[in-house]
Amino acid sequence: MDRIKPAILVLESGKSFKGSSFGSSGEAVGEVVFNTSMTGYQEILTDPSYKGQIILMTEPHIGNVGTNSEDLESKKVHCEGFIVREISSIVSNWRSTETLQKFLTSRKIPALSGIDTRALTKHLREAGVMRGILSTVDFDPESLLKKVRDSALMIGNDLVKEVTCSQPYEWEVPKSPTLNVVIMDFGVKQNILRSLQEKGCRITVLPANSTIQQILSYSPDGIMLSNGPGDPAAVHYAIDTIKRVIDLPNQKAKTSIPLFGICLGHQLLGLALGGKTYKLKFGHRGVNHPVKDLSTGKIEITTQNHGFAVDIESLAGKDVELTHVNLNDGTLEGMRHKTLPIFSVQYHPESSSGPHDSKYLFDRFIALIQKNKLMQKYSNG
């Protein structure tokens, strides 16, 4: 057995937690956030929305099922560091191909285990999420604290540019594609792509800074604004582009393109519609958040991962109506444009990890696209 290597977490509050290292050696700085899911750590680790963050899992036993080649949400691990109560020393699952330790080490992610993760969670809940540093090399609290305080703040930070694709690319095409959908990639989770593919969409993924002209050059039937990391307000170029999409009916084309925003995509849409976003104290990260669909009264248990939210008040008087609300804290979870085929949700209908309760939203998107196409056809001829 390898000798246990120490690791330390120092928070900007000055608190520190010493434990063992189970990832790569080195240092990682990021916003420390907690996720309350009991399953799905591999999906969480590969979710680009965690860029710039160190993830703490509240479930104490992590690594039990190892990792496999299927449960990926992107090609990389995007978070900066990973913290658990106890890392499993063996893997037990028929699909597993690699241990979590190796998975993280080979991807150069430092990881910490053996600390009182509940105490840390409660600290973040009470003081709010904050920056921290996870180190396996430097153990001097003073020096670590300095590094934390010198690191970038989440507010005002455009992390999208770090995770978006550099070139447009086409996702695996379904057998007989019926619709053409363009994804604005702010850090898209692959299950969004898979979910649309299952619905018969030909999908083109575009970099976040694509212009309206570049988007229109693909003649999309629908546009998806993906999830992604960081402060939405910092991604002004995307907000501009979205504004232009919303404004399409007023242009000479006089037609609108259905738009569906998820998570960061929802926040960017909110900003483009004239609303404001703000940072939540400790965010929503987990797979058990109840959301009510205001049109049907149904409750869905949702996957969530966001630190910012759209301010409901700021939407007053705008062309927007609320469609979904979080039952835990009353925050905005979904909205739609009053007249245009545009809607968005703050949570993750593609789940992965998490419950499948909200898959219907992809159907709604498809229905919207089809209706829009029909109307265009009607008005054209």
Next chain:
Amino acid sequence: MGKRTDIHKILIIGSGPIIIGQACEFDYSGTQALRALKSEGYEVVLINSNPATIMTDPEFADATYVEPLTPEFLEKVIEKERPDAILPTLGGQTALNLAVTVAEKGVLKKWGVELIGAKLEAIKKAEDRKLFKEAMIKIGLDLPKSGVAYNLTEAEKISKEIGFPLIIRPSFTLAGTGSSIVYSQDEFIEAATNALDSSPISEILIEESVLGWKEFELEVMRDRLDNCVVICSIENFDPMGVHTGDSITVAPAQTLTDKEYQILRDQAFQCIRAIGVETGGSNIQFAVHPTNGRVVVIEMNPRVSRSSALASKATGFPIAKIAAKLAVGYTLDEIPNDITQKTPASFEPTLDYCVVKIPRFAFEKFTKSDQTLNSQMKSVGEVMAIGRTFKEALQKAIRGLEIGRAGLGADGNDVPGTIEEIKNKLRIPNNNRIFNVTYALEAGLNKEDIFTLSGIDPWFTQQIEEIIEMKHKIEKNSKNLSYELLKESKQFGFSDKQLAFLTQNSESDIRSLRKKEKILPTYKVVDTCAGEFPAFTPYFYSTYEEEDEGEVNPQEKKVIILGGGPNRIGQGIEFDYCCVHAVMALHEEGYKSIMVNCNPETVSTDYDISDRLYFEPLTFEDVMNIIEKEKPIGVIVQFGGQTPLNLTLPLANAGVQILGTSPNSIDVSEDRHKFGQLLKKLNLLHPEWGSATTLEDTLTVAKKLKYPVIVRPSYVLGGRGMKIVYDEKGLEEYVQKSLLEKNGKSSHPILVDRFLNNAKEVDVDAISDGESVLIAGILEHIEEAGIHSGDSACILPPQNLTHKELETIKEITEKLALGLNCKGLLNIQFAIQEGKVYILEVNPRASRTVPFISKATGVPIAKIAAKIMIGKTLKELKSQYDFSKLSLSKMKHIAVKEAVLPWVKFPGTDVLLSPEMKSTGEVMGIDSTFALAFFKSQIASGSTLPLSGKILCSLRDADKTTALPMIRSLQDIGFSLVATEGTYLYLKKNGLQVDLVKKISEGRPHVVDLIKNRQVQIVVNTPSLNEGASSDGSKIRTASIQFQVPIFTTLSALEAFKESALQIYSMKPAIEVRTLQSYFK
């Protein structure tokens, strides 16, 4: 949408007596439901025959019927109360089956009653194997290959299609009764016959074996708007093949990826929707193939269950309470989460700890029965433990089991055996399997070997291996335990006792060392949300980490109540009832109550019963940690049965204030010699006795006392190992066997008492404040002395005691209570032989009969006792409670308690009552006359008790004279008689009309055929001394149980039956139901 306003009165059906497969979890769920519905303003009616429950306390329902749970009695209640709705999903299988029966009989339609929670169709779809299978196939879910048979021919045809091994399950039975795993054609015929028999509709499912597959359970809730949530996922440590009630289970599931878990979640919702459970909780079981991941649905319970009680305690989400609210129309988002207060119940709890449940067995009482664990549930109780890791929770659970183990090994009690024995025990599931895994690892087997042999997932084995590695590390460093190692070992769940054993120290050395090093437990909150939201409920578990969340208010006046731990035979729901009453009494008197218990089935471990709940094992270490943290004014040990009582001396020695009767008095009552001296001083009679540690001495003592004698090991519970022996040969056998069990050394001596033949036994419960004594109840046993009081039926007020006897009993009780300086409850057992009153034993604690007396009289005696323990006097309490209701002469009604025995679950065990307690539960019959009260008690206990038909008599010679007049009377009121040869000749000679039946050896049809064909309606069989298991008598008794023909094995019980039958025959009274409340007006 809110609650329904079109219904006003709701009837809840309880689950009746505690039996294997249906324990106090349904008191927990029923009590929650009653409280929830009452708080919503509904009028609530309850029917439950079990007097030991909290739910039957008169203040919980508006109308409480302690009446038999049969369709006839239920209809009477419906007719009288005219409820708008019945909620049948909270009283286990009993309530569900009962609801189905009355619905099908048209009773509900006749009286205009609606089933809420689950409709008839949904219940049938879930419970009927065939309908369930069809429903699952329709929605595309995979199931094990199977077929339904209604007779043996059909069954054989299906078995050929599926191949062996296969599983046979009868429809509509409890806890898998009659289920079995069959490996060959030979076994198949017998198993299929039994199963067809045990199904009330003669229907069995024959199924592809999924033995060794991984087993998972999901606890799901649904509201009327079709919102579904998973409350808890549970993974079984024991793979498929062992009944989930007998499996070690773990929450949350540990070995599924999110993708796989979500498949189970989707399927669980599909299932609850297809079955059509409209609102409430359901439990869905899945098997998952360990190497290819194929998922099959095993079954679903359309009601709250044992698993949902576990899930409630494991997550902090009160499933039963929420189920009740959903049933009256609320939706999940309209109900607040009590724990966070700010968030709604429409969410899925997330855990930041690990929960382990381990079942507790009672095989030591049924030694002749097969002890293999299979699809028929055999455990009698369970323990739950919470830790931050599986390792910690597992070790805590094992020490909470009270099976003499301090954790997973490392306590000097390991008995590994040879490698072949170890392998064998891994192959065949048994209650020791968890220890066998440690033996196997120590013997060099690896995780894969263990998986191949047992199907136990390597992840679990790895955790066990890590515990063993830690054990070796501690041993290696035993002379010099570092801070880090000591802390880590505590995080691995090692008890001080284990550490003491490993380092050759005493437990107190380790404790001192820990305290010196400041390695103290930290208490964390069970909050449903892994710390995401602040929690307002003080529900704690211990672990060894950095932050302690259990902030203590030193200003509060608080009292710790120690619960009873896992249910077992001899210590069950009665003690939980008493503990809950102690909590209520403390609240009434302005004290804060702190509950410590580790039994997830109980009301006492509901987080909103006490002010603080510590879900912890009841060991000295764990309890002392809480005491040192909380600094209560005292600890109540009297109410949780023998478990807390055993902690009295160690706690007192550690300086803890024991409330009520002093530790010294408890010691006097438990120590034979000291007690003997006290009796001598008070000039009271007791059967002569002696004690010895060797065979020779035992024989000498017995000779002096004269046979028969009653022998037992000292310090036992529930008459464990107790036996009446009639001669030297019997005694020799007994002593040799008991020495053998202890590996030849007997640390506790064997006690020998003179056995009082043909003596009446009487139980007395009394309350003393040290100055005066209140007799709460004098209970006359129906069975004579020599049969464990827990197994004996008893009557309140007594019917056959003379005034003088009663007065003597009262006098002695007062003398003893004051002599022992009791403060609180005490229970005395008396034997009356030829007018002389002997003291058999004294227990200075709440007894099993306390709830029965409270239900029979309407006086909450446990509450009164608790108040005395915190300093009130009987004089002061007189104004608060009406003690005159306890007056035997003033009682206008009669209550009969009957024991319920688990014979059906332990085939091979002779169905005889003895000094060793075997019953799991009790029922009460209450009415204006003995005849009716007794009749009701028999019906409630599951006997059909016919008032006409044929009686089969097979009596031992010694009983024939006494039995003759009883049998004659029964013949006089119309019973016909059939008897085996000896009895036949005797009855005939005495002028009775009787038929002869062949003994088994005399050819067919013989006596057992008669029972099998149900050609007799009652069996009277009294066993001769030293009767072997292969005797006709034994087979007669076994057949009676198997084919559910009422049987009397004692003449005293026959006499009670005769009395009752005669009265009913002559007076033809109308059998009526009455609320408990109405008896106390």
